Amino acid sequence: MKSTRRIGVLVxxxxxxxxxxxxxxxxxxxxTIFADMNNDGIPDQVSFAQVGGPQSTTCSVTVSFGLPxxxxxxxxxxxxxxxxxxxxxxxDLAVAMKLGNDKRxxxxxxxxxxxxxxxxxxxxxxxxxxxxxxxxxWLRTADLNGDGRPDLIExxxxxxxxxxxxxxxAGTLVPGPFSACVDVHGTERPQYALADFNGDxxxxxxLSTDCPNDPVPQKAEVxxxxxxATAVLDMSTDxxxxxxxxxxxxxxxxxxxxxxxxxxxxxxxxxxxFHNDGTGHFTQVAGP
Numbered sequence: 001m002k003s004t005r006r007i008g009v010l011v012x013x014x015x016x017x018x019x020x021x022x023x024x025x026x027x028x029x030x031x032t033i034f035a036d037m038n039n040d041g042i043p044d045q046v047s048f049a050q051v052g053g054p055q056s057t058t059c060s061v062t063v064s065f066g067l068p069x070x071x072x073x074x075x076x077x078x079x080x081x082x083x084x085x086x087x088x089x090x091x092d093l094a095v096a097m098k099l100g101n102d103k104r105x106x107x108x109x110x111x112x113x114x115x116x117x118x119x120x121x122x123x124x125x126x127x128x129x130x131x132x133x134x135x136x137x138w139l140r141t142a143d144l145n146g147d148g149r150p151d152l153i154e155x156x157x158x159x160x161x162x163x164x165x166x167x168x169x170a171g172t173l174v175p176g177p178f179s180a181c182v183d184v185h186g187t188e189r190p191q192y193a194l195a196d197f198n199g200d201x202x203x204x205x206x207l208s209t210d211c212p213n214d215p216v217p218q219k220a221e222v223x224x225x226x227x228x229a230t231a232v233l234d235m236s237t238d239x240x241x242x243x244x245x246x247x248x249x250x251x252x253x254x255x256x257x258x259x260x261x262x263x264x265x266x267x268x269x270x271x272x273x274f275h276n277d278g279t280g281h282f283t284q285v286a287g288p
Contacts, residue, residue, distance in 0.1 A: 035096030037105050042066035048109070050090040057082040059090035061107065061124045078124035088114045095139040097150045100171025108152060108173070112137040118154070118165075118173065130173040133163050138189050144177060144225030146201030151225075153205070155182055155190050160210065162190055164225075178223040178230070181211035193247040195256035198280030200226050206233075206258050208243040220245050220260040224280060231282055233258055233274050240265035250275055250288055258282060 034043040044065045051058040060079045064072035082089035091109030099106055099120060107121040110132065118130040135158045141150040144164060152173055155162040164176025182190040191208035198204060202225035209219045218236040220243060236243075244261040250273060251257075258274040273287040 031092055033094055033096065035105060036066075037063055037096065038065060039104065040066075042068065045072050046094070046096070046107070048091055048094060050088075051079060054087060055089075057084075057089045061121065080121070080125050083119050083126035083129055084111075084114070084117060091119060093137060093139055095141055095152070097141045097152065097167070099167055099173070100149070101169055102171070108139070110136045110139060110154070118152075128172070130165065132165065132173075133161060134159060138162075142194050142203040142205075142225075144202050144204075146196075146225070151176060157182075157189075162207070177225050177227045178205070180207055180209045180221070180223060181214075182207065182209060191243060191245055193245055193258075195247040197222050197231075197256055197258075197276055198224055198226070198228055199255070199278050202226055204280070206245045206247060208245050212239075218243065220258075222258065222280060222282070228280055231280055233282055233284075234260050234262070234272060236262065236264075238262075238264050248273070248288070250285065259287075 031049065032045065032047040034045055036042060037044045037046060044063055047062045049060045050056055051060050058079055059082050060077055062075045062077045064075045066072055088111050092112050094107045094109040096105045096107055109119045109121060111117065112135055116131050116134050118132040119126050120128045132154050133156045136154050136156045138155040140153045142153060143149060144151040145166060149167040151167050152165040160182050162182045163179040165173040166176045168174055193206040194203045196203060204225050205223045207221055207223055209221055211217055216235045216237055217239060218241055219232055220234040222231040242263045246259045247256045248259050249256060255276055255278045257276045260272045261269065263269045273285050274282040275285045276282050
């Protein structure tokens, strides 16, 4: 995948993406997210909008800072000119994250009914455009390679595909360590769990995958942030099965193990557990 199209100077910063019930979380689609934009440890409310009609190139970000006693302060509106050359000009999903080594939060925004562009906003102004997945509607951050910088996980429920982007010291997003077909079954997010399964300090992803062109389409797999070979835990040819995956410490040794719940098209539910040796190698066990 192509990596970046620069606009001016990209400076980025740290963020904590926190969810509030009834609104869009950092890993779900929607025009409002909650993130610590001023590094005070309190989540702030951040919303996105288009100013004017559908052909307007003026977008806005509204930030209401969280208050120590609860609630939010007065809204601060920041208008900017879109970096996009064609509609939709304004993003409808975003995640706050630190790009590079700076200390203040920026926003990485996407377009669920647009193309592949991911527009970074520094000080609420477009600073860089990266090429991501087409029509994304799910964004999440996690340190995949253990370098201390949050990386990006991006998925599209339209194409049912998930990709990763690594966050470099220079503040760019480059192709990441894994990509996969995702099992959505009418949901708006992948079925996943994040944990450091191989002990390298980075976050790995336990994911329910579904590739229709694969002879065995349904799988529960662990994808590793350091590029280690994928660990396939379970698989099925039942196209209509619903899978839930989860991380669990079966023997209380501090090492994350894995679980898979499969509900077949016939309505039969089976729970399976997989012990992790600490390096990302799994063995099916009876369970707790």
